[in-house]
Structures are given as structure tokens and as C-alpha cells.
Amino acid sequence: MIPIYIICGYLLLLLGLGLASNHFFRGTAKDYFVASHSIGPFMLLMSIFGTTMTAFALVGSTGKAYTTGIGVYGLMASWSGLIHSACFFLIGIKLWAIGKRYGYVTQVQFFRERFESEMLGRILFPVLVLLVIPYLLIGIIGAGSVMRGLTVGTFAEAFPATNGAIPPWLTGAVICAVVLTYVFWGGVRGAVWANTFQTLVFMGTGIIAFYMIAKALGGAGAASQKALEVAPELLAREGKIGHLQFLTYCFVPLSVGMFPHLFQHWLTAKSAKSFRLTCVAHPICIMIVWIPCILIGIWAAGNGIKAPPNAVLGRMVSELVHSPYLTGLLIAGVLAAIMSSLDSQFMCLGTMFTRDVVQHHFGENRFNDQQTIWLARGFIVFIVAVTYVLSLFPPPHVFDLGVWCFSGFASLFPLAFAAVYWRRVTKAGAISSLLVTVGVWVVLFTRDMSAKGKSGGEDELLVFGMMPVAIIFGASVLTLVVVSLLTQPPSRNTINKFFPEALKGLPS
């Protein structure tokens, strides 16, 4: 029962924190959606880092290292450290400044005005929503499966159908209810406060699990030595990861430049200076979480642990440490990683439906601040409910959708980059690029899904040895450049508005 007490205590603490943030709520829509641009450097770092890291950072990274070896770190973590910070510096700061100056809250508002196009907004909105929803589903389904794996035998009388494990429907219901509560009352400030706490929890969990597992294996040296003797191929990359795959994975982290929930987090910053800590510390935070998990993954292989990849971390804790406290902390850490992404995504979808659909259709003055906030809350409840119901009937290969969501957002990155750095980019270029991106994405995605359906395999689709995102990204850039050069440049007013002298300090 100790793990359950720890989890309940953790969830209650989270709820308390979310509700406490409500005391700082100023009652305005601006405060609900962007915390009145009041978030300082530390909370901005924690909320952005927590939002970009999902349960994959703890559970998936361990499982992937268990099957693929240490190359996973270079593939996913060190690329992300370099490229995420580049996105924050090059895109985040500019969009924060433009968003704060002109009062944008969503990406669609920005792109619609930057490209002087209603049409672009109409196409972009469903694309963004459809890319976020599978990402949300993965979080809820992942939480359910992790909780089930870690609680087998704990509640034999209450849940005989799952061998005493907490069933996924219950885990999903609880985390949806908790996230909904603090986002509903606290808005984006509630999400930022909760994310800060949750990020500290999952970072701490990884370090504590690493220390206790290393101790149980006779020290880190002994554990790695055993892995070297039993599974030496996991300590290198030869035969596990291709060179082109390793190189082209650099496109995947560009997705942070187009995540709608990160756009909203950027806008919460108190000042541009708040971004400094995020740019510098983000690669280090990734390292702190990922290195222990990668080592645990290869140690598991060295110790002959037999488990599905996503259950490796839990199995290592239950078989080697035998501590109910660590089991409880691990579950709380995994839930923290999942919920710190879910809250921002729920919040951003609620914001997008309110701003980009309802207010855009009826006009800003149709609703006062109170009505706008209640509209957003209504949409958030609706989205949480729909996502929860969908999570009860997961589509096949739902976890593969994760990489495809990231690939989709990454392939939209050229649009964001050109919008703030290339004066000559045109409405026609942007719309064509968006349509080509969607088209190429759909072709490669259906090819991957049909291949998986036939073979039942879990291998990633590679095109000429490259990640598919490289192909989609290339098609997106090519279309954007060629069509822009062939069409009418944007108006002088738009250029003056989005390329002011003051933003020239950033490379342009």
C-alpha cells in the first residue's frame, strides 16, 4: 500500500499547488491564457523542459537503450539539447516579443496576420489540433500501461481482471481529473506551477532510481562491466543505428519550434531575459534525466532482465531494489512526466478553440473576459472528456503515432522560421508548403502503418536510410522557397510590422 499512499500524496500536493495558483489569478483572459506575461526564468525553464519531456524520457529511454543501446542518447537527447535551445533562442524570443506586442495568444493568430491570410489559419488549425490529439492519447494510454505494469498483484481483490493491477481506465480517469482541476481553475499559471513541481519530481526520480539500482548491482562500474560482457553491442552503435538515421534525427527536435503548447508557454515569459536560463540549462536538464535512464537500460540487458522495453525500468526497480518507497516514487515520477505535458496540451487546445474558432468567428468584443475564460474552461473540459474516451479505445500502433506527430510538427518548422526571418516569404508559399507537408506526411505515414500492419514489426520506417522527417522537411522547404519567389511579396505594412528595427539584434 505504500506506493499508493505516495501516489495519492503526490496527486493531492499537485492539486493543492494548482488550486493555490488560483489565488494569484487576476480574473482576466490575458492572465488565464498567458499568466499576464509574469513567469520568471526558473519557472519558464521548468515548465518548458517539463512540457517537452514526456514519459518517454524515463520509461521509453530506458526501454530503447535496452533494445538499441547507448546510441539512443545521441539520437534523441544530445540532438535535442542543441536544437531545442536553438529553437528557443531563434524562434521563441522573437515570437514572445511579437506575441506580447500584438497580443497574440495562439500560433494561428500570428500566422494569419503574418501571412495576411484567413485561408492559412483555416488549414493550419485542424492540422495542429490533429497532431496534438495523438500526442495527448499517448500520454494517457502510456500512464495506464505503466501503472498497470508497476502495480500487478497489489490489489488482487479489487481488480482480479488485471491480476490485481490498477486498470488503465482508472489511471486515465484519475490523471485527467487531476490535470483538468488545476488547469480549469489556474489556467496557464496553474499548468506552469504544476509543471515546475512535476519536473523536479521526475528529474529527482531518475537520479534516485539510478543510485539505488547501481547500488543493488554492486556499483555502476560492476553493472557496466557486466553489460559489456553480456551485451557488448549495446555499448556501441555499430549494427544498431545507421549513420544517416543518426544524422537525420536532427530534424525531429525542430518540432519544438511549432508545438502550439510551447508557443503559449513562451508567451508566459516575464521578459526576454527569462529565456536565458532556458537556453543554457535545457541541454543540461536533458542530460540529467537521460544519462541515468540509458545506463539502467543497458544494465538491464547485462543482467538478463526479460521484459517488454517499456516495462524495463519498473522491472529493474521491483527485482533489484525491493523498495515500496522507490516503486511509489517511480510511479509518481512517470505520472509527473506525463502530466507535465498533458496539462499544457489541454490548455493550448482549449485556448485555440476559444481564440481561433469562437472569438475569431464572433469577434473579440462579443465576449467579455469572464465569458472568454468560461468558454476556454468549457472547451478544456470537452477536450479532456473526448481524449479520455478515445484513450479507452486506442487505435492500433498508437505509440508509433508519437514519432509521426513530432515529424509533422518538425516539418512545419520552416513555416515558423521563414515567418520571422524571411521577409520575402509569401502567403501562397506558406499555404503551398503546408499542403505539401500534409500530403507527403500522409503518404509516408500510411506506408509505415501498412508495413507495420503486414509485418507486425516495430522497426522505424527509414527512407533511403533516413528518417522520413528529412524527406517531409525537404519538401516543405523547397515548396516554401520556390512558390514564395514566384508570387507577390507581402505588403509593406506587414513587413514593417513583423520586421522592425528592434528585432534586428537577432540574426536575420
Added chain:
Amino acid sequence: MHDSSARNRRLVWLAVGLLFVLHHDFWWWGTTTLILGFLPIGLAYHLLFSVAAGCVWFAMVKFAWPSHVEEFADGKTPDVKAPSPKP
């Protein structure tokens, strides 16, 4: 003064480019040597790479920071004539 800050900025961007190239450590693709007795060399290299990335971004915020961005965001710069957006 202006020349040295422009030079520093170029150097920092060069460092980012260099890191991009150095990420592809093909030279120990198949090496399994343990560093400090527990870290596989490929992992140790990328751990250092992450630290180097943090250092380069530290240099970036020190030498290439967009100093006027706050004024623009707060509406203190006069160079924008366009009206506020429709939501």
C-alpha cells in the same frame, strides 16, 4: 567595441556549427571502451556534448543577446505602424 562584439557573435555561431558537425562521432561508432570504469565511450562523448551545448548557449546569451527586444515587446519602439490584430 562594435567590431569585437560582432566578432564574438560570429565565433559563437561558428561554435554552434562546429557542435552540429561534431555530433556525428563516427570515429567510435563500434568502440565499447568504458570511461571512468562505467561510462561507454560513445555515451561519455555525448554527455560532454550536452555540457558543451550548455556552454555554447551560455556564450550565445552573453555575446549575441538581442538587446532591444524588450523595448519592442513593451511597445516602446516607434517603428510599428500597423493596427492591433483581430483576435
